[in-house]
Amino acid sequence: MNFYTKDTKTALESKDLAQWIAFGPVVFQVAKVLRDTGILTAVEESGLKGLTQDEIVEATTLPRYGVRVLLESGLGIGLVILNDLRYTLTKTGHFILHDPLTKVNMDFVQDVCYKGLYDLEASIRNGKPEGLKVFGNWPTIYEGLSQLPAPVQKSWFAFDHFFSDTAFPAVLKTVYKNGIRNILDIGGNTGKWAIASTRHAPDVHVTIMDLPGQLNVAKNRIAELGLQDRVSFHPANLLDETQPFPTGFDAIWMSQFLDCFSEDEIVSILKRCHQALDDNGYVLILEAFWDLQRFETAAFCLQQTSIYFTALANGNSQMYHSKVFTDCVRAAGFEITQQTDHIGLSHTLLSCKKKI
Numbered sequence: 001m002n003f004y005t006k007d008t009k010t011a012l013e014s015k016d017l018a019q020w021i022a023f024g025p026v027v028f029q030v031a032k033v034l035r036d037t038g039i040l041t042a043v044e045e046s047g048l049k050g051l052t053q054d055e056i057v058e059a060t061t062l063p064r065y066g067v068r069v070l071l072e073s074g075l076g077i078g079l080v081i082l083n084d085l086r087y088t089l090t091k092t093g094h095f096i097l098h099d100p101l102t103k104v105n106m107d108f109v110q111d112v113c114y115k116g117l118y119d120l121e122a123s124i125r126n127g128k129p130e131g132l133k134v135f136g137n138w139p140t141i142y143e144g145l146s147q148l149p150a151p152v153q154k155s156w157f158a159f160d161h162f163f164s165d166t167a168f169p170a171v172l173k174t175v176y177k178n179g180i181r182n183i184l185d186i187g188g189n190t191g192k193w194a195i196a197s198t199r200h201a202p203d204v205h206v207t208i209m210d211l212p213g214q215l216n217v218a219k220n221r222i223a224e225l226g227l228q229d230r231v232s233f234h235p236a237n238l239l240d241e242t243q244p245f246p247t248g249f250d251a252i253w254m255s256q257f258l259d260c261f262s263e264d265e266i267v268s269i270l271k272r273c274h275q276a277l278d279d280n281g282y283v284l285i286l287e288a289f290w291d292l293q294r295f296e297t298a299a300f301c302l303q304q305t306s307i308y309f310t311a312l313a314n315g316n317s318q319m320y321h322s323k324v325f326t327d328c329v330r331a332a333g334f335e336i337t338q339q340t341d342h343i344g345l346s347h348t349l350l351s352c353k354k355k356i
């Protein structure tokens with residue numbers, strides 16, 4: 001990756017970008033309202049013929065003033081174009097409407113992050129997720145995850161699952177090829193990895209370790225699917241070093257989990273994994289690292305996601321640079337025996353064994 005070594009923009013382009021940043025929240029809200037009020041859909045459905053402003057007012061039953069300011073803003077943003085007084089949709093408008101990545105990112109930023117981001121500077125100064133108070137008084141968002149308002153939860157899970165859903169099928173074979181049958185899934189969330197694992201091989205047993213509130217969600221899902229014999233549960237707060245760590249596993253699996261912690265916390269969790277495993281045990285880590293992306297836009301998405309961790313999630317974690325992260329893995333007494341990049345949309349699989 002060599003995205004960030006040169007300032008390639010002209011002065012004019014740079015000043016242009018500076019205005020996009022200055023009006024960033026306005027651009028975001030307009031695009032979202034154009035999407036959610038059906039204006040973009042109405043324009044899209046008119047095809048190449050396009051719609052006049054009056055026809056859009058009629059199609060959406062929105063006030064004329066509102067439609068006018070949104071459309072004029074949408075012209076500047078590049079979501080629509082105007083010819084002979086008729087609006088048609090641009091390619092960017094199409095992606096705002098239909099691109100699944102754009103949709104999960106936009107909904108996550110609006111529903112989970114938007115209000116709390118106002119407290120970003122305080123979060124940075126205090127090392128605490130000061131924006132989280134818009135939802136409740138938990139030390140981290142994870143304690144409150146199962147109590148968040150339904151639309152917020154929906155966008156949070158859609159965002160989380162979007163990335164792991166594309167990665168899980170790609171790694172199942174690799175994970176279970178070395179005779180791993182009894183696996184501990186730390187941060188197992190709604191049980192998606194456990195369910196995929198039981199479907200992958202009939203003799204795999206998964207124990208999900210997560211916060212008690214989150215485990216209840218997973219338990220219900222596993223019961224609905226009749227998988228109680230294949231999946232066990234171990235409630236624990238991994239931030240509490242005194243809570244007992246279960247033992248007897250062939251491997252410990254952590255997907256999109258360690259990014260929820262600071263470097264010191266990652267080392268502490270991995271040291272406890274080290275103690276819990278015997279010498280042949282594996283630690284398997286699925287993470288997205290911003291420096292290992294093929295596309296600059298993917299790196300951009302991960303870098304901006306870090307700010308959710310700062311202002312909303314816990315105030316001290318992020319989507320890591322791979323060097324920072326792998327230093328933590330080594331500091332905990334592991335060596336990385338295999339690293340596979342470009343899994344699914346953005347992930348890397350690290351296979352780790354105890355350093356002898």
Ligand SMILES: C[S@@+](CC[C@H](N)C(=O)[O-])C[C@H]1O[C@@H](n2cnc3c(N)ncnc32)[C@H](O)[C@@H]1O
Binds near residue numbers: 189211
């Ligand atoms: C981003 S989700 C990862 C979900 C899943 N592994 C995946 O790949 O989609 C992080 C998970 O870690 C759990 N978690 C966060 N902090 C925790 C803690 N202190 N102790 C135990 N689990 C925690 C959350 O409840 C959540 O289920």
